[in-house]
Amino acid sequence: xxxxxxxxxxxxxxxxxxxxxxxxxxxxxxxxxxxxxxxxxxxxxxxxxxxxxxxxxxxxxxxxxxxxxxxxxxxxxxxxxxxxxxxxxxxxxxxxxxxxxxxxxxxxxxxxxxxxxxxxxxxxxxxxxxxxxxxxxxxxxxxxxxxxxxxxxx
Numbered sequence: 001x002x003x004x005x006x007x008x009x010x011x012x013x014x015x016x017x018x019x020x021x022x023x024x025x026x027x028x029x030x031x032x033x034x035x036x037x038x039x040x041x042x043x044x045x046x047x048x049x050x051x052x053x054x055x056x057x058x059x060x061x062x063x064x065x066x067x068x069x070x071x072x073x074x075x076x077x078x079x080x081x082x083x084x085x086x087x088x089x090x091x092x093x094x095x096x097x098x099x100x101x102x103x104x105x106x107x108x109x110x111x112x113x114x115x116x117x118x119x120x121x122x123x124x125x126x127x128x129x130x131x132x133x134x135x136x137x138x139x140x141x142x143x144x145x146x147x148x149x150x151x152x153x154x
Contacts, residue, residue, distance in 0.1 A: 026149075033048070033130060034047075034048060036126055036129060036130065037123075037126050040122050040123075040125060040126040040129070041119065041122050041123075041126075042122075044115070044118075044119065044122075046115075046119060049072070050082070050086075051119055051123060052072065053068065053072060053082055053086070054086075054091070054092075054108065054112065054115075054116045054119070055116070055120075056068060056071050056072065057092060057106055057107065057108055057112075058108050058112075058113070058116055061105075061107045061108075062095070062097070062098070062105035062106070062107055063105065063106050063107075064097055064100070064103045064104065064105060064106075065079050065080065065083060065094075065103065065104050065106060066103065068083075068106065073154070083104075083106060086112070089111075090109055090111045090112070091108065091109060091111055091112035091115060092106050092107065092108055092109060092112050093106070093107060093109050094106055095107070
């Protein structure tokens with residue numbers, strides 16, 4: 001079956017009230033954003049969430065895992081798994097915290113720093129594509145409006 005027949009099938013499906021719902025439109029935008037992000041980063045095996053974790057760790061060397069959990073709004077067990085995976089990849093290292101030996105402090109390794117430098121360039125290109133149809137004023141308005149969505153849950 002030709003590839004374009006799938007897109008014709010999708011267009012004939014009635015989505016009911018969904019297109020008029022903000023949540024639906026945000027989800028569709030998120031799907032498009034993640035697809036472009038994945039394509040733009042090639043074979044790096046980094047999700048937007050993982051990129052965010054690396055950026056936060058870089059900006060806050062020796063950050064405690066509990067602080068990273070709060071900053072990323074992930075539960076502690078998820079953060080432990082994320083850090084385990086990053087450590088296995090040689091991108092971060094754990095050290096005993098100087099202020100609290102019961103806590104781990106996290107920082108990027110040289111390999112993590114090098115990868116993040118590369119990722120930042122790729123993510124900047126992704127952001128440019130993402131906002132290519134926006135004027136500078138629309139971009140500012142868009143970000144301001146998104147920040148108003150359930151601020152109490154952020």
